[in-house]
Amino acid sequence: MPRPDRPEVVVAGCGATAFGTFRDASTPRDWVLRCAREALDDAGIEAAEVDAVVVGSESDFFSLQLAPGALLTDEIGLVPCPVIRVEMGGGTGAAAVRAGFMHIRSGMHRCVLVIGFEHAASHLSGDDMRMLYGLSFDPDIDGMAGATAANLYALSIAEHMRRYGTTEAQLAAVSVKNHGNALDNPGAHKPMSITVADVLASRPVSTPYKLLDCSIISDGAAAVVLTAGDLPGGRLRPRVYVAGSGCASDHVRLGDRPELHRFRSKERSRQAACAMAGIESPARQIDVAEVYDAFTGAELQGIEALGLGPAGTAGAALEAGEFSRDGRLPVNLSGGLIGQGGAPGATGVMQIVTLTRLLQGRYWPALQPQRSLRTALADAHGGIATVSVTHVLEARDE
Amino acid sequence: MNELSPQDVSAYTVAIELHLRYAHGLGALSPYFAGLERGVALATQCPRCRRTWFAPRLTCICGSRVLDWRELTGRGTVVVLTRGPAVLPVTGVVHESGFALIRLDGADNLCFGRLGRTATQLEPGNAVRLARAPGQWAHPSQCAEYVPAGALPDQVPYPLASLSDQS
Numbered sequence: 001m002p003r004p005d006r007p008e009v010v011v012a013g014c015g016a017t018a019f020g021t022f023r024d025a026s027t028p029r030d031w032v033l034r035c036a037r038e039a040l041d042d043a044g045i046e047a048a049e050v051d052a053v054v055v056g057s058e059s060d061f062f063s064l065q066l067a068p069g070a071l072l073t074d075e076i077g078l079v080p081c082p083v084i085r086v087e088m089g090g091g092t093g094a095a096a097v098r099a100g101f102m103h104i105r106s107g108m109h110r111c112v113l114v115i116g117f118e119h120a121a122s123h124l125s126g127d128d129m130r131m132l133y134g135l136s137f138d139p140d141i142d143g144m145a146g147a148t149a150a151n152l153y154a155l156s157i158a159e160h161m162r163r164y165g166t167t168e169a170q171l172a173a174v175s176v177k178n179h180g181n182a183l184d185n186p187g188a189h190k191p192m193s194i195t196v197a198d199v200l201a202s203r204p205v206s207t208p209y210k211l212l213d214c215s216i217i218s219d220g221a222a223a224v225v226l227t228a229g230d231l232p233g234g235r236l237r238p239r240v241y242v243a244g245s246g247c248a249s250d251h252v253r254l255g256d257r258p259e260l261h262r263f264r265s266k267e268r269s270r271q272a273a274c275a276m277a278g279i280e281s282p283a284r285q286i287d288v289a290e291v292y293d294a295f296t297g298a299e300l301q302g303i304e305a306l307g308l309g310p311a312g313t314a315g316a317a318l319e320a321g322e323f324s325r326d327g328r329l330p331v332n333l334s335g336g337l338i339g340q341g342g343a344p345g346a347t348g349v350m351q352i353v354t355l356t357r358l359l360q361g362r363y364w365p366a367l368q369p370q371r372s373l374r375t376a377l378a379d380a381h382g383g384i385a386t387v388s389v390t391h392v393l394e395a396r397d398e
Numbered sequence: 399m400n401e402l403s404p405q406d407v408s409a410y411t412v413a414i415e416l417h418l419r420y421a422h423g424l425g426a427l428s429p430y431f432a433g434l435e436r437g438v439a440l441a442t443q444c445p446r447c448r449r450t451w452f453a454p455r456l457t458c459i460c461g462s463r464v465l466d467w468r469e470l471t472g473r474g475t476v477v478v479l480t481r482g483p484a485v486l487p488v489t490g491v492v493h494e495s496g497f498a499l500i501r502l503d504g505a506d507n508l509c510f511g512r513l514g515r516t517a518t519q520l521e522p523g524n525a526v527r528l529a530r531a532p533g534q535w536a537h538p539s540q541c542a543e544y545v546p547a548g549a550l551p552d553q554v555p556y557p558l559a560s561l562s563d564q565s
Contacts, residue, residue, distance in 0.1 A: 025409035025410050025411045064414070131487055135487070138453075140427065140431075140539060141510070141539060142453075142539075143539075144537035144540055145510060145512055145539040146484045146493055147497070151480050152510075154482075155480050155497070155510075158478045162478070204482055205482050206480045206482035207482060208480075209480075254499060254508070255507050255508030256508075260478065260499065
């Protein structure tokens with residue numbers, strides 16, 4: 001449960017670029033400036049009121065920019081604000097949000113601008129990006145031997161399939177759902193109307209994964225303004241609180257984990273976030289979720305680890321429509337990494353933007369559920385769920 | 399002289415190439431990598447709980463900070479595998495046979511391994527052994543490949559050899 005002696009944290013404002021492959025010669029400096037100003041305007045807050053900045057960016061190799069925090073803080077006009085830069089692989093943006101949350105919960109700061117960006121799609125060739133991602137995970141032991149995100153996720157889901165009977169068609173249904181949701185998200189990188197048969201017929205990447213089971217890497221940026229709950233900042237209603245934040249890690253090497261198919265860091269991270277938010281049954285109490293779908297199977301593994309469905313059942317439940325836009329618990333209305341795209345530094349921030357707008361009833365109209373949404377869950381991770389971050393958002397009428 | 403008006407300049411792109419050279423140390427794991435270069439599986443073993451780690455850990459999950467090096471036979475079993483092309487980092491070599499998580503006999507964890515060209519018919523549960531892949535490699539981890547345990551010696555380029563046999 002939240003400690004009453006700690007300030008509560010409000011998402012006071014949001015801003016974001018589209019995700020995509022930007023071939024207009026624009027740069028992260030342009031994108032961050034745009035979405036930071038949008039977030040401040042959204043909150044109705046002047047730059048001078050911001051008393052700390054957190055910047056999430058996965059790799060200097062991608063952006064060709066070391067120490068981006070200082071540059072961006074200056075460019076936005078926030079000098080002499082304190083600033084830190086956060087990195088946690090694919091979960092970088094989520095970790096930046098958590099760092100901003102901790103800034104306020106600790107009582108050290110009252111108004112924090114959290115920015116995430118990545119220049120990941122248009123800056124380098126695909127081969128160069130694959131080479132750099134080979135330096136993820138344990139690069140000396142696994143990466144140099146040929147380990148990639150695709151083949152490590154594939155090994156993990158293969159064990160899930162063996163254990164529970166999860167099928168390739170169930171994996172494909174995730175792709176159909178998320179690409180389809182992206183059709184109604186004007187900021188999405190890969191909107192597509194496809195069928196399960198299309199996914200199954202797409203080019204093999206690493207069995208059982210095929211091309212349309214994979215997420216895509218994107219350019220993009222997102223920003224949120226977090227404020228202490230007792231500040232008047234934030235003109236939007238209902239107010240959206242970060243009611244819980246959790247983070248946990250697992251062994252980096254898949255082979256060191258006792259169960260290959262389980263995302264244990266995500267289970268622990270969710271338990272911490274839900275305990276803080278007073279959520280006892282995520283499957284019953286969460287209204288909407290953004291789940292880290294680096295690959296189709298990862299969404300199913302994530303749903304189970306997050307307690308949104310029992311272990312081994314997510315594939316069948318998804319096929320039955322439980323996680324569709326009109327289902328019991330919509331997952332990845334944005335399209336997720338598969339449909340909206342994945343800009344690692346921005347993804348976790350974008351999830352908070354998406355869920356805040358959904359809780360406030362101002363998301364893209366075709367994706368905004370008709371029913372009232374009160375509680376949302378954001379999930380992201382780095383590695384093969386090696387480090388996970390979970391946030392619970394709660395809408396309150398005040 | 400033509401004057402350049404900033405309003406007339408649209409955003410544009412420049413091409414930049416970086417060439418980086420690293421002197422990359424392998425640290426306390428060096429015995430493991432030296433073993434791979436010879437087709438030998440060197441694991442770490444915890445003297446307290448007796449767990450054996452291949453790939454090696456430098457701290458045991460029981461908390462022990464002191465682990466001993468121990469040579470395994472290099473034989474083991476495929477637990478799970480995936481097939482599909484992958485480019486080995488730095489080398490540009492495209493590998494087609496697939497990758498697996500393998501439990502070497504005597505190890506408590508699994509190792510990630512590249513399946514050799516003779517391993518195209520392997521399935522989970524099949525027996526394999528570590529071999530030294532032919533050629534020069536950019537990194538010792540690229541020397542290791544796993545071949546069917548029954549593969550004839552002439553199907554692998556280097557016979558298994560003990561580190562202690564190396565002069």
